[in-house]
Amino acid sequence: MLSLLWLVPAIPLATAAILALFGARLTRRAVAAMGAGSIGVSCVISLLIAPALLTSETPYRQTLWTWIDVAQFQPRIGFYLDAMSLLMMLVVTLVSFLIHLYSTEFMEEDEGYSRFFAYMNLFVASMVVLVLADNLLLLYLGWEGVGLCSYLLIGFWYRDPANGLAARKAFIVTRVGDTAMAVGLFMLFHSLGTLEIQRLMEQAQAQWAGGSPYATAAALLLLGGAVGKSAQLPLQTWLPDAMAGPTPTSALIHAATMVTAGVYLIARTNVLYTLAPDAQLAVAVVGAVTLLVAGFSALTQSDIKRVLAYSTVSQIGYMFLALGVGAWSAALFHFMTHAFFKALLFLAAGIVIEALHHEHNIFRMGGLRRELPVAFWTFVAGGCALAGLPLITSGYFSKDLIIWEAWSSPLGGPLLWAAGMAGVLLTALYTFRLIFLVFSGARKTEVSHRSGFRMKATVIVLAALAVVSGYWKSPLLDFLHTALPSMEEAHAGMTETMSGVVAAALFAAGLFAAYLFFLAKPQYSGAAARNPVFGTLHRYWFSGWGFDWLYNRVFVRPLLGAARINRNDFVDAICAGIARFTEGANHLLAATQTGRVRWYAAGIAAGAVIFVGVAILL
């Protein structure tokens, strides 16, 4: 069974190629069958492989061919399947399949139907390669591949230049991170002589002492790639704009799977971070700060998808926090639950958006509870999981585990714990603000379209997963510990239950505050908005803390300006100057060719005088 592993990325890759080349000639049914069906097959193969790996005890390796073979540089096209990559692969293929199924209906009217599925299938193939890669160069291939698909899908509706801008922003900002990551790869290969991840980790452990500057530099460079792809500070600015893409894309790429690639990379190279405590602390701090910064921004957005986008940034911040304190398995557990509930929230939001004639503004929604019951109940399920409704939803289990480990880990402490807790309050606040504004109160826009079976079925399945996946906690963590180091508790003074109770209380407080401000007494929020301090903060948060403003002035405009000023290449001006000088000299000398003997005689005489004069003087 395990030997079928290569088919998991190969099938979507093949269908992507077919759809890209011949999609225009295929019927919509055929496109849908190929587009979604291929992912279904991949998902089934992943599910068949899973028990084989569970029973085999050791990781499975599959080498397809040696990619490059130059002077000890021998990256292979090879896969490595252990608990971590299996979990990633399962979640990726399962969520992808559901979202593809949803898309067959959601994109039905779109003229780029086959193009959409070609890009989406290419994305799944790249993502699976990313998680299965046994060396960092192949991982980088998947990494750039998903970045490409993200670019293509954000700019899917290419006629609107704004979408193109958002797409290019996403690709370029993530590639800034990738540049750091590439340098990290060069460094790792130079120092350790291999790129194969398992051997690399062994070599790092053998050659580098804890806290070695090499390990710190390598870990920080890889972190650069991770913050780019996972939209963490300071490279988070691209993700909210990425919502320009079709909603299923936002659900799959910009929420459930691709943006967690950074989490996977750090967890995969955890040995490096253990060797470099400074870099690991940086991961924790990035996560803690990002989860708060993005939480505040989510609180002020008016576009339903941007709320969810900032929420994604914030939730990945939790995963980074977990990685930073060494709670590797908790990070991956939260990745899984987040994939389910965030995909669900986006897809349910897609139903709402489609029902309201592509309305994105939550202040023009409202009262949809009775009109769209499926969307409502599933959205509530997803929202509760996101905000962490205690003991019932998956988000509670995974997030509280992270917060608790942020306290108890040897690398954690009260400050990181407090940041996580503050995030709980924020999350509950913005989640229920969203739910109340969209589904309760008075109806503001008429429902013009009702979704069909495929879209509803998808969100119902995801809602079920968003609830029950929390109960898989202990077997899943045990399984993950076969691939990831576990963590011992270091800080006393609080028990997991106490931390959980605080989180539950904060959840309730956030829920109540949202109820008060956005449902019971909306005038309160109006009054707050009129307050000058809050008004300024609101604008600041709404614009994502002014990062775009800053980057535009510091990076984009100077670069564009430099390019524009030198458009005609000043070096060429030098060459042209020489040419002009030669021509000018030619004209000057040509002017002396008058044909008049008197001038020539005078010239000869003057020349003779000068010559003799010079000869005498010297």
Place this chain on the structure above:
Amino acid sequence: MILVWFIAILLGGGILAAVAARVSAAAARWIALAAIAADFALGLLLWTGAERTSMAPDSRWIEQVNWTWIPQFGIHFHFAVDGLSLLLMMLTFFLGILAVLASWTEITENVGFFHLNLLWVLAGVVSVFLAMDLFLFYFAWELMLVPMYFLIAMWGHERRVYAAIKFFLFTQLSGLLMLVAILALYFLHYASTGVYTFQYDQLLGTALPPRTEFWIMLGFFIAFAVKLPVFPLHTWLPDAHTEAPTAGSIVLAGLLLKTGGYGILRFVVPLFPNAAREFTPIAMTLGVVGILYGAILAFAQADLKRLVAYTSVSHLGFVLVGIFAWNELALQGAVMTMLCHGISTGALFVLAGALQERLHTRELSRMGGLWTTIPRLSGAGLFFALASLGLPGLGDFVGEFLVLFGAFRSHPLITILATIGVLFATFYALRLVQRAFHGENVHRLSVRDLVPREWVVVALMAVSLLWLGLYPRPVLDTFSPAIDHLHVAAGVGR
């Protein structure tokens, strides 16, 4: 003997095409195509044969001919081929075929003379890759120049005469420097050994005083640097590439630039290892400046072909960095970059030519939204733009990353700056895609999509890039013995 046939077929085919054009233009095209295809087939034969004979470890050349030409001066007609020359020669034939196909409908005037020039310039390029006698090499170097001048000046676009003269002056002046350097080397070799020879093998390891070695090296380097092109000697390139007809642009970008890289690799470093070592910091700095400078300039261009032309300045910077890093990884990367750049940039020129044929403009501001009307051409444009920005899985990535992996060993700072150059490639590649293919079709352009002939050209190039990107080993294995020999010639661990 087979090596002489390569040249003879091209030269003869050119004349035949020129004669046949009197009867019909189509005949000239077919003859040109057949001649290059015959060479390509011969080359394949040599390549597959080479794999069998390369078992003998000390045989440097896969094949050679060495006839005495002018014995009084020690001039030989010496052609030899190793893995490096072989692959560059294969690239020449491959791009030659595509160049003929790409100009099938573009060139309508003087069809015979056009194909004569095209085939002769290819013959010149191949001779440059094969010549192992410096006199013969210089001869071949000049042979490339004249037909190329005609290609630009006769079938080019608006400012073709300006561009052609600029190209000619740059190449000719730098070529003369090389001639002086060759003669200096020739006489100094005589002074130290008492033998007059232009033979590459014998000139290797000539003992030279350090200062002299440096100046002679510089004479060679400048000639090759103009061709490569190295900043700040690149300014002929945008004009020549932009004004040349499609076939001319393909040959310029895909092949003539490679002769510069080949020259540095074959002659500059092995003949003058000490001077080259001394020169390394300067060369690598120039390389990385070219990478960044070319990318920023490409980003600012309004003319599609000019944009692509400046990307060459950027990409070939990697070749320079790779060669002067002078370790196996970086060298293989440099050669790989040369091969892949020839294909990916050639393809962008094919598409630019196809667009110009349809829209009668190269201005990006007069394009936009083309995806709606010509999805195939636009998709191809996207594909090659991605190759250009170094997407893994396509050939350019392998080349550039091997250079970077190799260069990092000795020059980490240069490597980091060059990696930023890969980021900058994103800027211009995405801008190209956005301006030409995405956006609204505001100019209401409605043109024909790729016709089957163009489709074949584009597909061949795309498949080659995928092959080089995912399974480059046959290619790497072919030229790695040659690289080893160069390594030895220049003194291992230089």
